[in-house]
Amino acid sequence: MRLAFMGTPDFAVPALYALHDAGHKIVAVYTQPPRPAGRGQALRPSPVQHAAETLGIPVRCPVRVKKNQEELEAFAALELDAAVVAAYGLILPAEMLDAPKLGCLNIHASLLPRWRGASPIQSAILAGDTESGVTIMQMDVGLDTGAILASVPVPVTAETTASSLHDELAALGAKMIVEVLAARPPAVPQPESGVTYAVRLTKEDGRIDWRQPAAAIDRQVRALTPWPGAFTTLGDVVLKIGAVLPVGAVDSGLPGEVVDEALTVVCGGGTGLRIARLQRPGRGMVEAAAYLRGQQVAIGTVLGGD
Structure with missing residues (x-):
């Protein structure tokens, strides 16, 4: 034809x-x-x-x-x-x-x-x-x-x-x-x-609301990577989140709170997830273990607290 x-x-x-x-x-x-x-x-x-x-x-x-x-x-x-x-x-x-x-x-x-x-x-x-x-x-x-x-x-x-x-x-x-x-x-x-x-997506659609259940945040990360990219904040630093792993129920903590050294984060409804891949501004996306070797995140830190 x-x-x-x-x-x-x-x-x-x-x-x-x-x-x-x-x-x-x-x-x-x-x-x-x-x-x-x-x-x-x-x-x-x-x-x-x-x-x-x-x-x-x-x-x-x-x-x-x-x-x-x-x-x-x-x-x-x-x-x-x-x-x-x-x-x-x-x-x-x-x-x-x-x-x-x-x-x-x-x-x-x-x-x-x-x-x-x-x-x-x-x-x-x-x-x-x-x-x-x-x-x-x-x-x-x-x-x-x-x-x-x-x-x-x-x-x-x-x-x-x-x-x-x-x-x-x-x-x-x-x-x-x-x-x-x-x-x-x-x-x-x-x-x-x-x-x-x-709808047509914008960058703001990638902002993670840690009050949402872990399953919803997992879908957000999988759906919006690589664009517009899922992200949260650590103080005044914007972190892109490239992959997460839901881990089921967590005992306590505020939404967005880091509860262990493996970057497990409290989500809505008493659920939690572990951040598996993340990226700092100006750097490449890396595994969480590689990120933590150069940048410690204290237990009790609350992500997205801005």
Whole structure:
């Protein structure tokens, strides 16, 4: 098929390669413009742009596509069979959705209609869902409201992290979009019940509230690492928390209080957890034992006390 591919982050890259390897003619890749990154704030192209350039596919990086007549005309002139969209980051107007013969197909990292919106992977872990998955959707003008072409679940366990689930769903989505384009299954409207929305995350979502039960904090850490990152404070120092281990009930102590030399911390409801990995500003993420060799944390210290 004659395709355009529209995506920006790492999640979209396996699908681009899978479509290319399947023999589809990808005539254009749309992605977000390069952004400042790193200490020098040099402009860095998106992972999808880097992949497209490696494959020799022309890349377009419009700042916006809505009410952008030049882009709308350029897109229509591609004479596409379909456009494949995966975490592109821009809302497509009706003119673009309707331009390809088969419309625009979206690779979405949830089992729609659960977790429509910006952060489906993190939201599934935060909520304690026991499964996630990928939906291939026929796009319409709504927010992830289009009809479903295919949907495949994957389990979410107590060890699942945002990183591991991201990689699993990215690989699954790449496989599914190739299959959908080959089989062209009928589109089934989404159920009207069970709709939930995944909000756009901010850094503040990573702040740990030690009054929450250990299980909820464990989900927060697993869901928000590496971004926006779970964190707490030790005095005036911000500590990123990379991994924790719930330890069950603790006898006593205030929420956030360190109760032993292994960095076991009191949580809400009489529960506790042990900090397994953490990071000081300007340093790398390390195991708790390595951190404690250079920075003692006294028993009785209360984290997040600011």
